[in-house]
Amino acid sequence: MNSDDERFLKVTKEVLVKFIEMGSVSPANFDQKFRSIYLTIKDTVLSARLTELMVSPPPQEEPPQK
Numbered sequence: 001m002n003s004d005d006e007r008f009l010k011v012t013k014e015v016l017v018k019f020i021e022m023g024s025v026s027p028a029n030f031d032q033k034f035r036s037i038y039l040t041i042k043d044t045v046l047s048a049r050l051t052e053l054m055v056s057p058p059p060q061e062e063p064p065q066k
Contacts, residue, residue, distance in 0.1 A: 008045070012038040 015037050019025040025033045 004045075008038060008042045011041050015041070 012034065016025060016030075016034060019033065019037075
């Protein structure tokens, strides 16, 4: 597991704790909610990174000097 996956899990846990406190997550729907929240967070972060990579201009290489 890489550090990004650990971060996704940590954020997912924090969100789930809030939902449990509000009563919208229970043992009966925990698995479904956990997967949904985890995949949403991961997809959002990775999509944002992809957008940043597509928007950023490539680094300019200088021609070799003689």
